[in-house]
Amino acid sequence: MEEIAQAYLSSTDGDAGIALRCAITDALSDLMxxxxxxxxxxxxxxxxxxxxRRPHG
Structure with missing residues:
Protein backbone atom coordinates (compact mmCIF):
# COMPACT_ATOMS: atom_id res chain seq x y z
CA MET A 1 0.00 0.00 0.00
CA GLU A 2 2.84 2.39 0.79
CA GLU A 3 4.34 1.83 -2.66
CA ILE A 4 1.04 2.71 -4.29
CA ALA A 5 0.68 5.85 -2.16
CA GLN A 6 4.24 6.84 -3.04
CA ALA A 7 3.57 6.30 -6.74
CA TYR A 8 0.53 8.59 -6.62
CA LEU A 9 2.47 11.21 -4.66
CA SER A 10 5.35 11.03 -7.10
CA SER A 11 3.04 11.40 -10.09
CA THR A 12 1.50 14.53 -8.56
CA ASP A 13 4.77 16.15 -7.46
CA GLY A 14 3.94 15.47 -3.80
CA ASP A 15 0.47 17.07 -3.82
CA ALA A 16 -1.40 14.80 -1.39
CA GLY A 17 -4.82 16.21 -2.28
CA ILE A 18 -4.42 15.58 -5.99
CA ALA A 19 -2.85 12.17 -5.30
CA LEU A 20 -5.87 11.20 -3.19
CA ARG A 21 -8.28 12.35 -5.89
CA CYS A 22 -6.37 10.38 -8.51
CA ALA A 23 -6.38 7.25 -6.34
CA ILE A 24 -10.12 7.56 -5.72
CA THR A 25 -10.81 8.18 -9.41
CA ASP A 26 -8.78 5.10 -10.38
CA ALA A 27 -10.47 2.95 -7.73
CA LEU A 28 -13.96 4.03 -8.85
CA SER A 29 -13.06 3.41 -12.47
CA ASP A 30 -11.84 -0.09 -11.62
CA LEU A 31 -14.99 -0.73 -9.57
CA MET A 32 -17.25 0.38 -12.42
CA ARG A 53 -32.93 -25.35 -21.69
CA ARG A 54 -34.99 -28.24 -22.99
CA PRO A 55 -38.78 -28.40 -22.82
CA HIS A 56 -40.25 -30.83 -20.30
CA GLY A 57 -42.18 -33.85 -21.41
Whole structure:
Protein backbone atom coordinates (compact mmCIF):
# COMPACT_ATOMS: atom_id res chain seq x y z
CA MET A 1 0.00 0.00 0.00
CA GLU A 2 2.84 2.39 0.79
CA GLU A 3 4.34 1.83 -2.66
CA ILE A 4 1.04 2.71 -4.29
CA ALA A 5 0.68 5.85 -2.16
CA GLN A 6 4.24 6.84 -3.04
CA ALA A 7 3.57 6.30 -6.74
CA TYR A 8 0.53 8.59 -6.62
CA LEU A 9 2.47 11.21 -4.66
CA SER A 10 5.35 11.03 -7.10
CA SER A 11 3.04 11.40 -10.09
CA THR A 12 1.50 14.53 -8.56
CA ASP A 13 4.77 16.15 -7.46
CA GLY A 14 3.94 15.47 -3.80
CA ASP A 15 0.47 17.07 -3.82
CA ALA A 16 -1.40 14.80 -1.39
CA GLY A 17 -4.82 16.21 -2.28
CA ILE A 18 -4.42 15.58 -5.99
CA ALA A 19 -2.85 12.17 -5.30
CA LEU A 20 -5.87 11.20 -3.19
CA ARG A 21 -8.28 12.35 -5.89
CA CYS A 22 -6.37 10.38 -8.51
CA ALA A 23 -6.38 7.25 -6.34
CA ILE A 24 -10.12 7.56 -5.72
CA THR A 25 -10.81 8.18 -9.41
CA ASP A 26 -8.78 5.10 -10.38
CA ALA A 27 -10.47 2.95 -7.73
CA LEU A 28 -13.96 4.03 -8.85
CA SER A 29 -13.06 3.41 -12.47
CA ASP A 30 -11.84 -0.09 -11.62
CA LEU A 31 -14.99 -0.73 -9.57
CA MET A 32 -17.25 0.38 -12.42
CA UNK A 33 -15.36 -1.81 -14.88
CA UNK A 34 -15.66 -4.81 -12.56
CA UNK A 35 -19.40 -4.19 -12.23
CA UNK A 36 -19.73 -3.92 -16.02
CA UNK A 37 -17.88 -7.20 -16.49
CA UNK A 38 -20.06 -8.84 -13.83
CA UNK A 39 -23.23 -7.70 -15.64
CA UNK A 40 -21.84 -8.96 -18.94
CA UNK A 41 -20.96 -12.34 -17.42
CA UNK A 42 -24.44 -12.62 -15.88
CA UNK A 43 -26.02 -11.79 -19.23
CA UNK A 44 -23.93 -14.43 -21.00
CA UNK A 45 -24.72 -17.04 -18.34
CA UNK A 46 -28.44 -16.26 -18.60
CA UNK A 47 -28.35 -16.47 -22.38
CA UNK A 48 -26.49 -19.81 -22.20
CA UNK A 49 -29.01 -21.17 -19.73
CA UNK A 50 -31.95 -20.23 -21.96
CA UNK A 51 -30.31 -21.69 -25.09
CA UNK A 52 -29.56 -25.01 -23.39
CA ARG A 53 -32.93 -25.35 -21.69
CA ARG A 54 -34.99 -28.24 -22.99
CA PRO A 55 -38.78 -28.40 -22.82
CA HIS A 56 -40.25 -30.83 -20.30
CA GLY A 57 -42.18 -33.85 -21.41
Missing amino acids: EAARQDRENSRLISRGYVRN
